Each structure stands twice: as structure tokens, then as C-alpha cells.
Amino acid sequence: MPVNLSAPDPAALHAVEGVRIGVAEAGIRKAGRKDLSVILLDEGAAVGGVFTQNRFCAAPVQVCRDHLAANFGIRALVINTGNANAGTGEDGLARARATCIAAAQALDLAPEQVLPFSTGVIMEPLPVERIQAGLPAALADASATHWGRLAEGIMTTDTVPKAFSAQVQIGGATVNITGVSKGAGMIRPNMATMLGFLATDAAIAPELMQPLARQLAEGSFNRVTVDGDTSTNDSFIVIATGKAAHGVIRTLDSEEGQALVDAMQQVARSLAQAIVRDGEGATKFITVRVEGGRDAAECRQVAYAIAHSPLVKTAFFASDPNLGRILAAVGYAGIADLDQTGIDLYLDDVHVAVNGGRNPAYREEDGQRVMAGSEITVRVVLGRGQAADTVWTCDFSHEYVSINADYRS
The missing domain is CATH 3.60.70.12 (L-amino peptidase D-ALA esterase/amidase)
Structure with a gap:
């Protein structure tokens, strides 16, 4: 649905x-x-x-x-x-x-x-x-x-x-x-x-x-x-x-x-x-907003790295706050001079990571509460400038595989 x-x-x-x-x-x-x-x-x-x-x-x-x-x-x-x-x-x-x-x-x-x-x-x-x-x-x-x-x-x-x-x-x-x-x-x-x-x-x-x-x-x-x-x-x-x-x-x-x-x-x-919202097998609508970039292009680059990651998308399907997957995607997005100590990560109103590390005040049950919802915002702050951009994506479910395995039949 x-x-x-x-x-x-x-x-x-x-x-x-x-x-x-x-x-x-x-x-x-x-x-x-x-x-x-x-x-x-x-x-x-x-x-x-x-x-x-x-x-x-x-x-x-x-x-x-x-x-x-x-x-x-x-x-x-x-x-x-x-x-x-x-x-x-x-x-x-x-x-x-x-x-x-x-x-x-x-x-x-x-x-x-x-x-x-x-x-x-x-x-x-x-x-x-x-x-x-x-x-x-x-x-x-x-x-x-x-x-x-x-x-x-x-x-x-x-x-x-x-x-x-x-x-x-x-x-x-x-x-x-x-x-x-x-x-x-x-x-x-x-x-x-x-x-x-x-x-x-x-x-x-x-x-x-x-x-x-x-x-x-x-x-x-x-x-x-x-x-x-x-x-x-x-x-x-x-x-x-x-x-x-x-x-x-x-x-x-x-x-x-x-x-x-x-x-x-x-x-x-x-x-x-x-x-x-009608993505094949989708159960969640995810907004990925990246702020604090030097330009909009690198913000999109990071946002798409997160939005394309099968590990991130399957974690959202499972409502599993395995949020290191998001930070990993930020890291491999291809920004050569990215300083990980300047990165903050939020799930809706939950401040997950600060200065590139786990926020001492973050509790996993808070992350799980957000990920259990049907609409989720991932917000990444790069700490490099004033640019921002947004990408919309969905999770990966078992149904995605079934739909595409059976598409021609």
C-alpha cells in the first residue's frame, strides 16, 4: 500500500x-x-x-x-x-x-x-x-x-x-x-x-x-x-x-x-x-535534508548517498535505528575534504550524532520511536557552509524484490 x-x-x-x-x-x-x-x-x-x-x-x-x-x-x-x-x-x-x-x-x-x-x-x-x-x-x-x-x-x-x-x-x-x-x-x-x-x-x-x-x-x-x-x-x-x-x-x-x-x-x-509514496513495496516516506554544505550540489551528493543505500533503506523498513549506516553513507558520498568532526545527524527531533560522534543524550528507544513512523526526516548538518538541499525517498521491503522478480510474468 x-x-x-x-x-x-x-x-x-x-x-x-x-x-x-x-x-x-x-x-x-x-x-x-x-x-x-x-x-x-x-x-x-x-x-x-x-x-x-x-x-x-x-x-x-x-x-x-x-x-x-x-x-x-x-x-x-x-x-x-x-x-x-x-x-x-x-x-x-x-x-x-x-x-x-x-x-x-x-x-x-x-x-x-x-x-x-x-x-x-x-x-x-x-x-x-x-x-x-x-x-x-x-x-x-x-x-x-x-x-x-x-x-x-x-x-x-x-x-x-x-x-x-x-x-x-x-x-x-x-x-x-x-x-x-x-x-x-x-x-x-x-x-x-x-x-x-x-x-x-x-x-x-x-x-x-x-x-x-x-x-x-x-x-x-x-x-x-x-x-x-x-x-x-x-x-x-x-x-x-x-x-x-x-x-x-x-x-x-x-x-x-x-x-x-x-x-x-x-x-x-x-x-x-x-x-x-507509491514506490514498489514502500512502507515509509523519507525526507533526506542535508544542510551546511558549501553548495547545493554537494548537499544533493550526500543526500543521494543516504537515499540510495540499501543498508539504510532496509534499516528503515525494519524500524532498526542502526544509524551508523547513515553516517557511513555520508562518509562515502565522495566529498574528499569532508571533516567528520563537523557533522551532526538528526532523526526528526532526535539529535543522534554531534560533531561526528554519538550524542551522549541520544537513546536508542528515541531513534526507534522515530523510525517506527510512516514519515521520517533525516537531517544531516555538514558544518561546511550555508547551502542546503532535499531529496525524497522510501524504504526497501521484501515486496520490492517480489514485484521486480515477477514483473514480466
Whole structure:
């Protein structure tokens, strides 16, 4: 079960004018499940995207990059689950392009105006003929109110759909923001999530969409990890339809630009944290905050060392305050001139280590009390400067192994 995360109420998700969503059952891997989704955009929508840094990136990622660079104006997104179309070579590229061609023909668009997305098993041919056959049903289902269906339709090993909305006032107009994501394992995106789609009806200058997507990912999806693996298919797409009744935002540093970024970041962060809360087999949601670094980069370096450690993650699952594992991870994070005598360690409100050694006032039962909770904050103070950064992760349970051992069956 996910950690303090429930399925969204579809009625609470704001429609975004200029966006329609359709979902269908195409039998891509298993019968009787929603596995093919389309996102249709009105003409004039602005789109930005960031993608996996895994050099073994999937065919749809390569096609998406090409189509965004072509700058024809994105009008449709096609998303399939059950098959990642990764590790499939030239044949995989041809099948991803065939998906775009099929959608373009149905919508009277150029193929370059379609972005394809896939998630699922790697190194198996994409059954593009099932996507082609399922597209009419997905297109016929298109509605502005189907965000909840989209959140379900992009799931793989997720146990609950992930979707959030927000509203913000910009130039006297109410702006809607809604997003969905999927992901539960193979998560250490280093750019985005496995799949994430965030839309707003705000009017944003098209040249701002790429920096906006990067900024939102940096403050959210780039701060989560489940298991330290970077997927071949990670994609995060940001859409602005320009339908809201306010002047065009031409700089993200303006008062209105910052208000919009803050509201969109709220949704992006909720989506990213939901992935950790629904991490495969997760029983605990863990915030790792590192303070007192010389810069944010070394704070993240230490935070990820802690968050990726199987020994740390299994200790949290067992509620075992074997906290030397955390200090060990700090030590091997790779900061060559780290002075261990300047390090303090806290679990929530419990001061565990001071000046690199056990706090004389620390009692193991206090550490165990904190670790027995479902939400835990690890705070490390490096004593080297004023920088800080935060990463969100989860524990490792027996269920994580079972899910991944049985994934293809």
C-alpha cells in the first residue's frame, strides 16, 4: 500500500481549457486494462519537455526530442503502457514513428506534431498494430474532464493513480493547473519522472517552455529516488494552452511569472512525491535534508548517498535505528575534504550524532520511536557552509524484490 497516498477524486481535478484526454483498452500487454491514452491540444498550445539522461534511451524519447526540435507545434500526445519500446533499435524507432503517423492521419496533422510515449517492459517489440487499432476508441473518448482516467491509463506497477490540481490568480484571471504522473520503480530520474504530464491554461511565451520544464523538474522530479535506477523512458512534458484571460507571461522572473512557477511547482512536487509514496513495496516516506554544505550540489551528493543505500533503506523498513549506516553513507558520498568532526545527524527531533560522534543524550528507544513512523526526516548538518538541499525517498521491503522478480510474468 502507498504511504499516506490515496487515489485522486476525478471531480477535484481542474479541466484545462485547450486540453482533451481520451483513454482506451488496446490490449498492448494484457487484456482488460486501460493502456492507451491520447492528450489532444488546441492549436497554439506551447510545449516543453525534458527526458531521461540514460544514454540507452527508448525510441519514443528519441522521436519526442526530434519532434519538439522541429517546432511544428505539438497538437497530440500518444501514450502506451505495457511496452517501453526501449532496446529495440531501428525497428523501435520505426514503430514509434508509425504511432505518430497513425495519430496524425486520424487528426489531420503532420507526424511531427505528435509526441509518442511508452512505458513497460524493455527489449520487446512495440505492438504498434494494437495502438493503431485502439486509437479510434481513445480519440472518441476525448474529454476535458478525463484527467483521472489518464492517471489510471498510464500506470504500470503503480498501485494508485497520481494526479493533482491547483489554481492561481494571474493578471486578474483564474489559471488552472493539472498534472499526472506514473512511476513506482526504476526511479532515480536525474531529470524527470518515468512519465509526467503537467498542463496549464496560462499564456506563456513559447520560448519559456523549455526553461520552465527544466526548472519544474529540478525542484521536484530531480529530487526523488526509489531505487537509484534511471529509466530508459523518463519523460516530463509541460503544456501551456494560452486560454486564460491574462497577458502573455514573457519572463519567469516577473511577479506573475513567479506566481505561476510557484503554483506549477507545487503540483510537480506533489506528483514527484507521490511516486516515492507509491514506490514498489514502500512502507515509509523519507525526507533526506542535508544542510551546511558549501553548495547545493554537494548537499544533493550526500543526500543521494543516504537515499540510495540499501543498508539504510532496509534499516528503515525494519524500524532498526542502526544509524551508523547513515553516517557511513555520508562518509562515502565522495566529498574528499569532508571533516567528520563537523557533522551532526538528526532523526526528526532526535539529535543522534554531534560533531561526528554519538550524542551522549541520544537513546536508542528515541531513534526507534522515530523510525517506527510512516514519515521520517533525516537531517544531516555538514558544518561546511550555508547551502542546503532535499531529496525524497522510501524504504526497501521484501515486496520490492517480489514485484521486480515477477514483473514480466
